[in-house]
Amino acid sequence: MGIDIATAKKIIKAGIQQARKMGNLCSVAVVDDRGFLVALHRMDRAPIPTVDIARDKAWTAATFRMSSSEIVKFGDPAAPGYGFNTQNGNDRLTTIPGGLPITDGNEVIGGVGVSGGTPEDDVAVCRAGLAAVFAAD
Amino acid sequence: MEEVTLEIAEKMLEAAERWAALAGYPSSIAVVDKAGAVIAVHRMDGAGPMTTDISINKAFSAVYAGAPTLMLARMIDPRTAGETLGSGGLGLLTQARLRLMFIPGGNPIRNDEMKVIGGIGCSGVPDGVGEISDTTVVQAGYAAIYEEYD
Numbered sequence: 001m002g003i004d005i006a007t008a009k010k011i012i013k014a015g016i017q018q019a020r021k022m023g024n025l026c027s028v029a030v031v032d033d034r035g036f037l038v039a040l041h042r043m044d045r046a047p048i049p050t051v052d053i054a055r056d057k058a059w060t061a062a063t064f065r066m067s068s069s070e071i072v073k074f075g076d077p078a079a080p081g082y083g084f085n086t087q088n089g090n091d092r093l094t095t096i097p098g099g100l101p102i103t104d105g106n107e108v109i110g111g112v113g114v115s116g117g118t119p120e121d122d123v124a125v126c127r128a129g130l131a132a133v134f135a136a137d
Numbered sequence: 138m139e140e141v142t143l144e145i146a147e148k149m150l151e152a153a154e155r156w157a158a159l160a161g162y163p164s165s166i167a168v169v170d171k172a173g174a175v176i177a178v179h180r181m182d183g184a185g186p187m188t189t190d191i192s193i194n195k196a197f198s199a200v201y202a203g204a205p206t207l208m209l210a211r212m213i214d215p216r217t218a219g220e221t222l223g224s225g226g227l228g229l230l231t232q233a234r235l236r237l238m239f240i241p242g243g244n245p246i247r248n249d250e251m252k253v254i255g256g257i258g259c260s261g262v263p264d265g266v267g268e269i270s271d272t273t274v275v276q277a278g279y280a281a282i283y284e285e286y287d
Binding site: 006 | 147186
């Protein structure tokens with residue numbers, strides 16, 4: 001079951017609020033459980049490439065069902081799986097932190113991706129977005 | 138007005154979504170800036186996944202061409218061959234890294250001085266079925282700017 005547009009908008013709104021508080025200019029993207037884009041907002045004057053980077057992070061988090069920073073473990077030459085980043089069929093795979101899966105119970109229903117600040121800031125913006133929607137859980 | 142802000146883009150999307158809902162077709166609607174870069178895009182519940190990229194590319198194309206994608210559709214229409222771009226119209230197909238859209242539903246956003254400051258695109262409402270089409274939806278979005286600033 002994929003995320004709906006109303007929830008996606010709430011996540012983005014809360015995320016942008018957090019980014020503004022931190023003084024960052026960000027794009028925030030939400031994709032559904034299949035990795036397809038549901039909604040994306042770019043703050044005024046945020047750099048243009050943040051649009052695609054945010055979307056890529058959300059895609060990576062949703063389809064691998066793990067945060068985009070965890071993908072880094074597959075890039076370690078000493079570990080099995082090294083080189084899998086070259087199997088990137090649709091050019092969306094990214095290992096930059098700032099993408100988190102959106103889970104409802106045990107089920108991944110989508111992903112949120114943020115680009116515009118440092119990777120740590122971006123993760124904080126993701127978390128703020130998710131906290132606004134799933135605070136009651 | 139010199140540029141489209143996120144706030145204005147959200148208002149445009151809201152109005153456009155209302156019209157798409159009225160037509161009964163869940164759609165994607167995108168607003169881009171004067172560089173053709175996405176400011177905001179929404180895919181309504183039930184709209185097909187391809188509609189997001191199509192709406193983004195329609196908005197981009199409208200900015201890039203400085204004209205509605207309806208006009209781009211005319212330029213490659215075999216029925217009007219030679220009337221607009223001579224016989225070379227098909228050369229448009231491969232432009233902009235294949236991002237140019239030739240389907241109606243993308244309009245440039247112009248300010249009072251007729252300068253292109255952005256674009257809006259919609260995908261999901263079929264053309265020629267009801268009274269509302271993708272083009273109607275983006276025009277509704279465009280009108281929302283003036284609801285706000287009159």
